Amino acid sequence: MDILGFKSVSALRKAVKNGDSSALEFLELLNEFLKGGIKSEDITVRGKLDFLNYMNIQIGYLKHEEFKAIFLNSSNQIVLNETLFCGTIDRSVVYPRVIIEKAILSKAKGVIFMHNHLTPSKKDIELTLEMQELLDKVDVKLLDHYIISETENFSFYENGLIDYL
DSSP: OOBTTBSSHHHHHHHHHTTOHHHHHHHHHHHHHHTTSSOGGGSOOOHHHHHHHHHIIIIITOSSOEEEEEEEOTTSOEEEEEEEEEOSSSOOOOOHHHHHHHHHHTTOSEEEEEEESSSOOHHHHHHHHHHHHHHHHTTOEEEEEEEEOSSOEEETTTTTSOOOO
């Protein structure tokens, strides 16, 4: 993969940390997209790996914890991509009511959770299972929950912690 001349996401992330102007411009573009300033058709994500790399650039390198929700319509198009909660170095408070409200208001049929640290905690697993149950009650499927760090990604679905079929 080659992003702006960088051979990996970690190289791009390092360039952002070091203040490289082209890497910072790329990050600005991503942030503007997240705020709704760029339409989703302006950025193409080809498959899971591109999606994870895109998300990794956004939150994988942060020093504080962030919890994002990506809400999808019935065609799996992103209808809302939002950081719902920011936390401290190792924790953020997640309110299920806010997630349900966002899902209903965005008319989502599916949601993917993302947050950043190394491995899932017991609380992460409990929250994910609770949210899966609550979302099912309002006809929204929890498609996955990814934990992203600078070096690794963990999928609740791929590791058998959630099942949406």
